[in-house]
Amino acid sequence: MFLLEEFKDRAKRNPKAIVFPEGEDERILKAAVKAVREGIAFPYLLGDKDKIALKAKDLNLSLDGVKIKDPKVECKNEKYINFYHTLRKDSFFSPKMAEALLRKPLNFGALMVKCGDAAGMIAGAANPTSSVLKSSMLIIGLQKGIKIPSSFFIMVTKKTEVGEKGTLVFADAAVNPDPTSEELVDIALTTANNVKKLLGWQPRVAFLSFSTKKSASHPLVDKVIRAAELARQRAPYLLIDGDLQADAALIPEVAKRKVKESKVAGRANILIFPNLDAANIAYKLVQYLADATSYGPILQGFNLPVNDLSRGAKVEDILGLTAITVVRAQEDKNYENTGN
Structure with a gap:
């Protein structure tokens, strides 16, 4: 536990915005609330706002300090559509294509990281590693000189x-x-x-x-x-x-x-x-x-911090990985301008 507490202490010195594409998952919700309470991160939960609010109420959790975005609504936001267009740089782009892609929480979360709205993404509580990797490869991309994540x-x-x-x-x-x-x-x-x-x-x-x-x-x-x-x-x-x-x-x-x-x-x-x-x-x-x-798996090779959860992850596992993701964002010069 000493190592985890060390990561938490380092995260508290300069908390970052972290996006969670599986925001309707009870474990993610609890971890996000704890992250705010402990001053580790500024969480963004992706999902249906009403469902998340209702679940928080049922669990007697305060959402103060937790931001919620619904990809099904935000995918129409010109800011994100235009940013995705700059990434594609091909003649096959259309706003409808971008909208369809960004409706998927993993893709939208990755785009939030890429455009600087969040410093890192944590997913995998309800999605296989392969899906997390696919969205991250598509939008965040690999570091120069790295061929594989x-x-x-x-x-x-x-x-x-x-x-x-x-x-x-x-x-x-x-x-x-x-x-x-x-x-x-x-x-x-x-x-x-x-x-x-x-x-x-x-x-x-x-x-x-x-x-x-x-x-x-x-x-x-x-x-x-x-x-x-x-x-x-x-x-x-x-x-x-x-x-x-x-x-x-x-x-x-x-x-x-x-x-x-x-x-x-x-x-x-x-x-x-x-x-x-x-x-x-x-x-x-x-x-x-x-x-x-064990702490991990900690994904690496991407241009910006992305981390994957085991689908059996507990709340404390998610909180620990949140602290690690924040510390990674603090330590790498590529991430200096990303945060809340």
Whole structure:
């Protein structure tokens, strides 16, 4: 909980406007009210105003400080239609097309972020990750030089001897099923950059495999070895190693036996998994069997902050991700002019 409180404290120093496309969801509504009460963010809820007001009344919640926009009404707003037109830059645009697209809350929320009405978007409580990604790719777009969006989880464990006093970052555990070597590089470098900003760490990046330093020969191992080599070429200033098995990446005694010289082995704080199977299974096992706390998935690679919720997210999960989204907006120069 200490890490979450730290994010909340940082968010309170300079709260930002955050848009929630699933504003009629009870959990979102409760989290938005808490965000206002704690001074973390200025929430925008998207949805039917009457339905949201009625639900708030039933839950005995005050909507003071919470703004509501109905995409079915706002999609006709010339401000948003014209802004979307500037994004399209093609001959197939029509106001009717824009109106139809912006009626969808995910698209409208993404446009609010893109045009500066909000500093970030949080969705996924009632929509699959694929839908959140689709709207974000369409309207917000990817950062220059980044070919794919990706994600990471912050894992807070009780094993204080690993990572940063027990805290590790896992990537990519939510987005890319089977990344190529080149895509693994994108995932690793984007994660390292965001971790440095968000957590203030010196990144120590381990590309994980079932092999340590070519102890096994297989195309899957070759993919990881190549990714580590390419990552070192693109970012010689970062501490990067791989191929490493998980124990060689995390445990100094094992690293001494398996790896001759490495500034990462036995000390890794960022774990890059070879595919989504490995990463997703690992984070859930650590979360439930080791009683670890996880924060995420935190989406990355987009021009502006977008974050995805698990559809099983609780109110406190949403509040925590709200604080993280605000902090990301504070830390990146691209987001300086966005807010309430």
